[in-house]
Amino acid sequence: MSDEIKHECGLAYIRLRKPFSYYLQKYGTVMYGLNKLYLLMEKQHNRGQDGAGVAAVKLNVEPGYPFLHRIRSNAPQPIADIFFKIGEEVKELEKYQPDILKHPGLMKGHLPFLGELLLGHLRYGTQGKNNVEFCHPFFKRDLVPGKNLALAGNFNLVNTEELFALVNIEPGVFQKQSDLAAMMEVIHHFLSKEDEKNPNTANIANVLKKAVPLFDGGFTVGGLIGNGSSFVMRDAHGIRPAYYYINDEVIVAASERASIRTAFNVGENEVLELLPANAIIVDNDGNYVIEQIQEPKERRACSFERIYFSRGSDEKIYRERIALGDHLSKAVLESVDYSLRNTIFSYIPNTAEVAFYGLIKGMENYLNQIKIQRILSWGNDFTEDKLQEMINRKIRQEKIAIKDVKLRTFITEDSSRNEMVQHVYDITYGTVKRNEDTLVVIDDSIVRGTTLKESIIRMLARLQPKKIIVVSSAPQIRYPDCYGIDMSKLGDFIAFKAAIALLKEKGMEDILETVYKRIKELQHDNLLHTENVVRQVYKPFTTEEISNKIAQLITPPEVNVPVEVIYQTIEDLHECCPTNTGDWYFTGNYPTAGGNKVVNNAFLNYYEGKNVRGY
Template identity: 70%
Template sequence: MSDAIKHECGLAYIRLRRPFSYYQQQYGTVFYGLNKLYLLMEKQHNRGQDGAGLATVKLNTEPGVPFMHRIRSSQPQPIAEIFSKVREEIAEIEKYQPEITKYPGLLKGHVRFLGELLLGHLRYATQGRNNVELCHPFVRHHIVPARNLALAGNFNLVNVQELFKFAEKFPEGAHRNSDLAAMLEVIAHFLNKEDETRQNGLDVKNILKQAFSMFDGGFHVSGLIGTGDSFVIRDAHGIRPSYYYINDDVIVAASERAAIRTAFNVGENEVHELMPGHALIVNPEGEYEITRILEPRERRACSFERIYFSRGNDEKIYKERLQLGYNLAEKVLGDIDNDLKNTIFSFIPNTAEVAFYGMIKGLEDYLNKIKIERILSWGKDYDPEKLTEMVNRRVRIDKIAIKDVKMRTFISEDSGRNEMVQHVYDITYGTVKPGIDTLVVIDDSIVRGTTLRESIIKMLDRLGPKRIIVVSSAPQIRYPDCYGIDMSKMGDFVAFAAAIELLKENDKEHILQEAYGLCKELERTNTLHAQNVVRNIYKPFTTEQISAKIAQIITPKDINAQVDVVYQSIESLHQACPSNLGDWYFTGNYPTPGGNRVVNKAFMNFMEGSNERGY
């Protein structure tokens, strides 16, 4: 993706089902669980690089001995930072008390993070930037073991203030707008209530039913309780991804299927998807159940997971990204008038590469069809040279754009800084026939268009192409997200900017004012969630009109090439990713009422000149 956006988070949960001595004998290390958690987190590092955290719970500790521990980091390499500190603690014991390492039971008492329950988290900051205090897991300590809770997840909630009000908690500082802090307080409320009335152990299912019915958002959450109970739960629409794997030794859950497969070397069919509205609940004895907590609703799994966010080594995601590219081939052929001879195809590194392969496959299928038709039309009127020329025709591909290491600049003036930003990408010289070739480059998606305008288009134009066509494997991003992706400001979307420009050019600015007035009325009547008013701004224009205006917006001054933009259609997106139909950032069709409230609030902020988030 050329425009980097903050998104998602990564979750890793492990419940060891055997004594530590078993892992030492079976796998050669008492640190089997910690090693696997490290792998799960590293294999999901794409989901969060602003911070990381680890929490553990030890079972059957002596009264007064700490049993829940946590460590967090917001350093540049947070996973490495966390596990290096864990390793330092182990190394100190190995150096000064080596005899302890022979006895797993003793070692458990000396290594803080050697617990049977392990919870890891990777964070992208949507609130509070890289404040370590906002890194998951959050922990609530209490003198009663059953009221201790560690919580982490991949989610955003849009009703945070209502939740704090319910729990009668009004935190200050960094936690004031934290959705995890609000979630923690609500769950703790019902956990304490359950502990007051319980007879024989906690009814975790009942706690989850009461608490999670109150949360408006998409979520994949895991919690560790001081009793040794634990859970993983997914929202009713299945917005956020959730997978699990269970054998006699471990119970594992994570945000990505491929991470579990790699860390535990298991087949695809051994890793299961946690269904929407369901929870994986594990009791202190290591027995588990998968049970419905929330009434499942229409499945609206996030399509951006398939387009960009999840790692592409999952075989299903890989095939879907190939299909996304393949589906664009016909559109692109039409845009270049089928002139493959004078067109070069490339991609914007690095995550658009798989969609690029899919697009090339579609183009090659077309070219092969033409070859067959031409050869058949010759009958016997051909010679080896003519036939060789036809058979050897290829789709022209080159690696045109090269993404360099992250550029840093000491220049503070905008003009100097913008000049430096141009060089985030570089180009391969000598690949284009100047003034003749069309250059087609595919990107995952176009959010702001800033990097295209300030860097990529300028760099590509240096090669002298007649045209530059930017192809997006995602449809136009028109609306904010509030379920885990940090896209919450209307002014950030180049599609919205294009619609505004078109309204001005066509003397339809009154539509903006009418939409703003309707939003204010909905706000006055406390019904801002009732409808998505921003849809009215796009209605007067076709997708093609908005695409053409986006092309104008991302075209820098003094560019010689004609610049065009081609987008994936909503229908093609759904055909490529049939199990992930969540498309609200493209269509405005939000799965929960909170989404409508967020988009309307974001629009009001735009109209009022406020740079605040929509939630």
């Protein structure tokens, strides 16, 4: 994705089901659980680089000794920072007792994070700031073990104010900025009530069944309880991803299937998807159940997980990204008038590489058909040279753009900073025949279009191609997201800017006033959640009209090379990614009522000139 956006988060959960002595004997280390947690987190580091955190619960600790521990970091490399600090603690212990690693009991007693229950989290800052106190897991401490709670997750909630009101809490400044704080208060409220009925043996399923239906959002959340119980739960629409693996040694859950497969070296079919509205609940003896905690709703798993967020090392995601590129090949062929001799294909940025392979696959299939038709048309009228020339025709592929090191400038002057932004990417000179070759570059998606305009288009234009075609493996992003991705300001979206520009050009600006008045009416009646009024902004125009206007908007005024933008269609997206049908950022069809409220608020902010979040 050429436009950087903050998105998602990553969850890693491990419950060891054997004594530490077992792992020492079988795997040669009492650090087995922590080592696996580190791997799970590193293999998901793409999901969060603003911060990380780890919580651990120890079982059967003597009264008076701590059993719940946490470490968090917002260092430039937070995972490495956390596990370096844990490693330093191990080294310190070895100074005084060199063979302590061979004594599980001593290690457990002296190393805070050597717990049977482990919860790791990777954070991208969405709701809240990037200070270390916003990093998950959050804690609720209590003198009663069964009322201690550690919570971390991949989610956004859009009804935090209502949640605080439900449990009669007036949120402080910090709590208002964190949806996890609201979720924590609600879960802890019901946990405390359940613990009072059954001290230290609270029925976690009952707690979740009361709390979870109150949350409006998409979520995968893990929780550790001081008495040794734990859980991982998923929202009713399955918006956020969750996978698990269980054997007689461990219970593992994570945000991505591939991370579990790699960390534990297991097959695809051994790692299962946690179904929407379900939770894995583990008691203090390591027994588990997978239980439905609320009524499942229409599956609306986030399609961006397949397009961009999740790592492409998952074989299903890899195939889907290939398909996304392949499905774009017909539109691209039409745009270049089927002239492949004078067309060069490339991709920006590196995360679009797999979709690029799919696009090339589509082009090669077409070229092979042409080869067969031409050869057959020759009959016996051909020479070896003629046949050789036809067989050797290839799709022209080049590494046109290279993302340079992150450029920094000590100059704060806007014009100078803009000059630096133009050079985020570097180009490969000598690859394009000037004024002859058409340049096709594929991106995962186009959000704001800022990097395209300020850097990429300018850079590509220096090669003087006949035409530049930017291809997006995702459809037009038209609406805010409020379930995990930090896209909440309508005015940031290049598709919205294009629609506004078209309305102005065609003298239809009164539509904006109509939309604004309708949203104000809904706001007055407390009905913002009932409909997405912003759809009316796009309604007068075809997808092609908006794409053409986007192409104009991302073309710098001094660039004379024609620019075209081709987007994935919604229909092809769903065909390529059949299990992840969540498409609200493209269609405005939100899975929960809170989404409508967010998009309407986002329009109010835009129209009233407020540069603030929509939720």
